[in-house]
Amino acid sequence: MKVLVTGFEPFNKESVNPSFEAVKCLPDRIGRIEVVKAEIPVSFVTSSFVLEKAIESCSPDIVICAGQAGGYAGIAVERVAINLQDAVIPDNYGIQPDNQPVFSDGPNAYFSSLPVKEIVKTLRNEVIPAFVSNSAGTYVCNSLMYSLLHLIHLKYHDMQGGFIHVPYSVEQAAGKTPIPPSMSLQQITRALELAIRTF
Ligand code: PCA
Numbered sequence: 001m002k003v004l005v006t007g008f009e010p011f012n013k014e015s016v017n018p019s020f021e022a023v024k025c026l027p028d029r030i031g032r033i034e035v036v037k038a039e040i041p042v043s044f045v046t047s048s049f050v051l052e053k054a055i056e057s058c059s060p061d062i063v064i065c066a067g068q069a070g071g072y073a074g075i076a077v078e079r080v081a082i083n084l085q086d087a088v089i090p091d092n093y094g095i096q097p098d099n100q101p102v103f104s105d106g107p108n109a110y111f112s113s114l115p116v117k118e119i120v121k122t123l124r125n126e127v128i129p130a131f132v133s134n135s136a137g138t139y140v141c142n143s144l145m146y147s148l149l150h151l152i153h154l155k156y157h158d159m160q161g162g163f164i165h166v167p168y169s170v171e172q173a174a175g176k177t178p179i180p181p182s183m184s185l186q187q188i189t190r191a192l193e194l195a196i197r198t199f
Helices: 018-025 047-058 116-125 140-154 170-174 185-197
Strands: 002-008 033-040 062-068 075-078 080-082 109-111 130-133 160-166
Touching: 002 018, 002 047, 002 185, 018 033, 018 062, 018 160, 018 185, 033 047, 033 185, 047 062, 047 140, 062 140, 062 185, 075 116, 075 185, 080 140, 109 140, 116 130, 116 185, 140 160, 160 185
Parallel strands: 002 033, 002 062, 062 160, 075 130
Antiparallel strands: 075 160, 080 109
16 A cells, blocks of 8 residues: 655745655655655645646555644644635745636535544544644645545545645744744654554
């Protein structure tokens, strides 16, 4: 079994993105599951192409995309992606959609095909703060999650996929005033590993 795990490049003046920092720390094998990693640009235009290329090149059974949710106090296992791009700040390439669909011919929403409640339960059993989130927002993370689920719907019926938002790392939070909630990279990495172990 193979899992593709992705994290994003830094955005919004941060020098790191805890999602990709944690992905990089994952081992290359977790039990019987091979782990393939990829970094995704914070781009409304290219993020889905980079993800699709990674899927084409490694043919994973499962795709877990991760992103930073600054201000969250726990791991948010996303349940739903909506067909909307509505950005408060431009992406890293200057694109700022206003009330646009991700795909004009797509349905309003897709549900994650990851076992979201089971992942949350597993994390909580290991004393990692986690919750099921019913909105991945309207920025690039939601757009990537929607694109992934659209791709699964159109082309990769046997693949399972979804999205996990992670808090700021402790190092990021330490430089801000007031100090927002955060989680250690070690704990974020452990959360992703446990999510993979639910398969
Ligand atoms: N978080 C942003 C995009 C990239 C990331 O890590 C989001 O929540 O949309």
